[in-house]
Amino acid sequence: MGRLASAYRQAVDRHRRALRHWEAARHLLGAAGPAPVGSPELVARLARLGGELAAAVPGTARVATHPVPVRLGAATTVDGAFPVLVPVGAGAHLALDQDARDPRVGELLRAVVVRLLTAAPAGTIRVVGIDQAAFGAAFLPLRPLHDAGVLAAAATTEAETTALLDAAERHARTAQRSAPEDRELLVVVAASAPPPRELARLAALTHAGPAAAVCVLLAGHPAAGPSAAPPLGATTQLRITERYTLVGDPPGRPFSADGSGLAAPVVLDGDPSHAAVTALARRYAEAADQDGVTFADLLPAQRWAGSAASGLRTVLGRAGRRPLAVAFDDATPHWLIGGRTGAGKTVLLLDVLYGLAARYSPAELRLMLLDFKEGVSFTEFVPTDRDPSWLPHADAVGIESDREYGVAVLRELRAELGRRADLLKRHGVSRLADLPPNARPPRIVTVIDEFHVLFAGNDALARQAVDLIEELARKGRSYGLHLVLASQSTTGIEALYGRAEAIFGQFPLRIALPGGDAVLDPRNDSARGLTVGTAVINTAAGAPGADAEVRFPDAHAASADLAALRHELHAARPAGSRPPSVFRGHETPRLADDPAWTALVPGGDPPYALVGRVVDVAGSPAGFALDASPGRHLAVVGTAAVGAEVLRSAALSLARQHAPGTARFLFAPLAPGTTDAADDLAMTLAAAGHPVRRLDAEALRAQLAEAVTADDPASGRTYLVVFGMDAAATTLAASDPATFRSGYDDLRAVLRQGPARGVHVLGWWRGLRRLAEDLGGSGQRDDVTGLVALNVPAADLGLHLGVHDLAYVPREGRALLVDRHEHRTALIVPFAAGSDVT
Numbered sequence: 091m092g093r094l095a096s097a098y099r100q101a102v103d104r105h106r107r108a109l110r111h112w113e114a115a116r117h118l119l120g121a122a123g124p125a126p127v128g129s130p131e132l133v134a135r136l137a138r139l140g141g142e143l144a145a146a147v148p149g150t151a152r153v154a155t156h157p158v159p160v161r162l163g164a165a166t167t168v169d170g171a172f173p174v175l176v177p178v179g180a181g182a183h184l185a186l187d188q189d190a191r192d193p194r195v196g197e198l199l200r201a202v203v204v205r206l207l208t209a210a211p212a213g214t215i216r217v218v219g220i221d222q223a224a225f226g227a228a229f230l231p232l233r234p235l236h237d238a239g240v241l242a243a244a245a246t247t248e249a250e251t252t253a254l255l256d257a258a259e260r261h262a263r264t265a266q267r268s269a270p271e272d273r274e275l276l277v278v279v280a281a282s283a284p285p286p287r288e289l290a291r292l293a294a295l296t297h298a299g300p301a302a303a304v305c306v307l308l309a310g311h312p313a314a315g316p317s318a319a320p321p322l323g324a325t326t327q328l329r330i331t332e333r334y335t336l337v338g339d340p341p342g343r344p345f346s347a348d349g350s351g352l353a354a355p356v357v358l359d360g361d362p363s364h365a366a367v368t369a370l371a372r373r374y375a376e377a378a379d380q381d382g383v384t385f386a387d388l389l390p391a392q393r394w395a396g397s398a399a400s401g402l403r404t405v406l407g408r409a410g411r412r413p414l415a416v417a418f419d420d421a422t423p424h425w426l427i428g429g430r431t432g433a434g435k436t437v438l439l440l441d442v443l444y445g446l447a448a449r450y451s452p453a454e455l456r457l458m459l460l461d462f463k464e465g466v467s468f469t470e471f472v473p474t475d476r477d478p479s480w481l482p483h484a485d486a487v488g489i490e491s492d493r494e495y496g497v498a499v500l501r502e503l504r505a506e507l508g509r510r511a512d513l514l515k516r517h518g519v520s521r522l523a524d525l526p527p528n529a530r531p532p533r534i535v536t537v538i539d540e541f542h543v544l545f546a547g548n549d550a551l552a553r554q555a556v557d558l559i560e561e562l563a564r565k566g567r568s569y570g571l572h573l574v575l576a577s578q579s580t581t582g583i584e585a586l587y588g589r590a591e592a593i594f595g596q597f598p599l600r601i602a603l604p605g606g607d608a609v610l611d612p613r614n615d616s617a618r619g620l621t622v623g624t625a626v627i628n629t630a631a632g633a634p635g636a637d638a639e640v641r642f643p644d645a646h647a648a649s650a651d652l653a654a655l656r657h658e659l660h661a662a663r664p665a666g667s668r669p670p671s672v673f674r675g676h677e678t679p680r681l682a683d684d685p686a687w688t689a690l691v692p693g694g695d696p697p698y699a700l701v702g703r704v705v706d707v708a709g710s711p712a713g714f715a716l717d718a719s720p721g722r723h724l725a726v727v728g729t730a731a732v733g734a735e736v737l738r739s740a741a742l743s744l745a746r747q748h749a750p751g752t753a754r755f756l757f758a759p760l761a762p763g764t765t766d767a768a769d770d771l772a773m774t775l776a777a778a779g780h781p782v783r784r785l786d787a788e789a790l791r792a793q794l795a796e797a798v799t800a801d802d803p804a805s806g807r808t809y810l811v812v813f814g815m816d817a818a819a820t821t822l823a824a825s826d827p828a829t830f831r832s833g834y835d836d837l838r839a840v841l842r843q844g845p846a847r848g849v850h851v852l853g854w855w856r857g858l859r860r861l862a863e864d865l866g867g868s869g870q871r872d873d874v875t876g877l878v879a880l881n882v883p884a885a886d887l888g889l890h891l892g893v894h895d896l897a898y899v900p901r902e903g904r905a906l907l908v909d910r911h912e913h914r915t916a917l918i919v920p921f922a923a924g925s926d927v928t
């Protein structure tokens with residue numbers, strides 16, 4: 091009787107515990123109603139419940155916010171078996187005391203992963219694995235899930251485990267700041283316990299609570315032996331014995347009153363079938379196709395509906411499941427972007443620019459886009475032969491810009507800053523947002539890609555750039571001027587002269603792409619291990635804790651969508667919109683294509699020698715007016731062959747301003763190899779009806795003498811076009827035995843008195859020293875007031891001009907135009923004069 095009684099008590103006990111389990115399971119399911127008691131029925135109901143749970147509408151459980159009941163196996167009682175369900179998911183974890191080298195453990199881990207994935211909607215769950223003991227062997231059967239992008243490659247080294255934990259902690263922080271519906275569950279599966287430090291971090295994640303949206307499945311814990319295991323939070327502990335598994339009390343829903351767990355041995359479920367895994371992988375892969383961030387996700391429902399009064403906003407991508415917006419406003423007026431080459435910087439910028447351009451009309455938003463690298467970042471915004479459309483918001487686009495162009499853009503912006511300051515003053519307000527709508531100018535976003543180039547060189551130009559950027563960054567916020575500085579490196583910017591803090595302190599929004607940690611605080615490691623297509627957005631100037639990880643779409647892959655949007659915006663442009671002014675650093679502009687050339691007409695007074703384009707925002711004509719004051723001549727200096735082109739442009743443009751017969755062109759091809767160029771030019775001008783003559787050195791000398799001595803100067807203008815004045819040195823140096831005058835005396839007289847008599851010299855000197863000597867020393871430098879310096883060292887040029895700290899780096903395709911009368915120095919791109927100009 092004693093034995094019978096005790097067996098009876100044990101059976102009742104078991105039933106009671108099983109009943110609590112049943113109730114817990116019902117509770118987890120959210121089912122209502124009283125639970126029937128009675129052993130056979132109870133077992134039947136539990137079995138049915140297990141089936142229901144297994145099938146419980148797959149793909150609907152909100153695993154990222156709530157634990158869900160997950161089946162581990164079957165418990166056996168004297169009355170039969172029933173399924174054992176424990177809560178797993180956000181904030182509810184599982185630990186097994188053996189690691190996955192015990193096949194039952196690997197099987198259970200895989201079964202739990204598959205059940206969680208089955209229960210959850212795609213896009214709300216991701217799985218990462220750690221297995222340093224068996225190199226990820228436990229995850230191999232789940233390979234299809236890896237291919238579907240839902241299971242990451244397992245971390246099998248300590249470094250990989252550390253990176254994985256970095257990412258998991260980042261995930262937890264982001265989730266804690268996100269709305270529950272935006273969270274994504276990160277399942278961290280450790281098939282074996284990692285080393286103590288990593289184990290402690292893993293254990294910490296189990297204490298982070300459901301809002302962290304992390305679920306840890308940890309095998310091999312606590313390890314047998316004396317080592318102190320970090321305590322886990324909200325974890326169901328499993329103990330694997332030789333034949334059975336003992337299941338501890340699940341968090342919040344214990345089986346036992348005394349902490350002893352489920353009073354029935356459990357046989358764990360085996361591996362999920364391969365068919366189930368592949369079917370699941372297919373579902374996730376299909377969903378990923380539909381669920382990936384696309385360019386369309388960035389666009390507003392309605393074009394140009396935004397008001398820029400208080401700022402600009404656009405969606406950049408998704409953080410978890412939530413769209414992530416970024417703004418140019420009082421809180422984040424300027425942005426700093428970092429990322430190694432190939433990290434997706436261009437793509438991210440395109441995402442931002444198209445997003446903004448779709449939201450705000452050109453009356454609300456203007457763009458200045460500057461690119462300093464050999465790239466094509468912004469080419470799609472300017473009209474080309476292939477696609478004549480342009481982005482109607484773009485005012486200026488610099489492609490492979492010169493630093494001088496960058497500084498010109500910054501100067502233009504500073505001038506705008508001044509205009510806006512006046513405007514605000516007139517209205518008695520201090521912020522753009524406070525202006526009446528009809529007086530409010532558009533916000534201007536200036537993007538400078540590879541901005542470090544601007545500061546490279548540690549020279550006068552770099553200092554100007556630093557000053558301008560600092561001023562714009564400081565004051566731009568109130569005036570609606572916003573800067574985006576992007577770079578591969580923000581370190582080593584020498585020219586900032588310790589002002590990095592002052593400047594970058596004005597850039598609260600930081601975007602770190604892969605390899606772009608430098609834009610974050612050194613203590614902030616949230617950008618470690620980012621992959622292409624993701625970035626960390628930090629709104630606190632890089633300080634740790636203000637980060638969100640965003641996935642942004644590949645704009646390059648959506649180029650057809652981008653073009654369609656651009657065409658749409660272009661077609662909707664306001665009447666009178668002008669295409670952006672474009673500077674292409676690698677391109678040589680052609681005289682005949684230039685609007686300044688087209689605009690030249692006979693009768694121009696004073697005649698204007700057009701030689702190129704100024705490196706400025708407008709691409710202004712570069713030239714020199716030949717009026718009657720002494721010294722109005724043009725000297726081209728340097729050995730570069732482009733000297734002949736400059737003379738050609740000058741002569742052709744002058745000829746265009748004279749009716750036939752009102753100007754003579756006298757050509758002296760003195761430098762070797764210039765005869766053809768001079769003859770060709772002469773023929774072109776002759777064909778246009780102008781009198782032309784070819785001079786050798788002697789004839790040039792005679793002409794110089796005649797030009798200043800003739801009592802009756804020829805009517806109209808005379809242009810002496812000399813290719814290589816230095817080559818005439820011997821002839822000019824010789825004195826006339828009768829008058830004792832040298833050719834130089836005559837040349838100098840012509841330089842001073844010629845303009846008043848309508849005589850101008852367009853001369854090419856191949857060396858600066860020769861020019862200075864021909865003028866009779868640097869004291870006479872004002873005898874030629876127009877200079878086009880080619881490959882002449884800046885120091886020599888500065889000395890010749892008496893200008894201190896001349897910022898000029900001689901290089902191919904560029905020249906420095908100096909007008910001494912107007913105290914003007916400008917970097918120019920000389921024209922290719924071409925042969926098809928008349």
Ligand SMILES: Nc1ncnc2c1ncn2[C@@H]1O[C@H](COP(=O)(O)OP(=O)(O)OP(=O)(O)O)[C@@H](O)[C@H]1O
Pocket residue numbers: 429430431432433434435436437438465622623624641642643644645646647
């Ligand atoms: N969101 C994304 N998703 C997928 N691929 C991307 C994404 N962003 C960029 N990529 C890919 O990465 C490559 C580099 O992108 P991108 O040209 O933007 O890099 P970058 O940082 O501007 O490089 P560089 O400075 O060398 O020009 C491209 O092939 C692009 O398709």
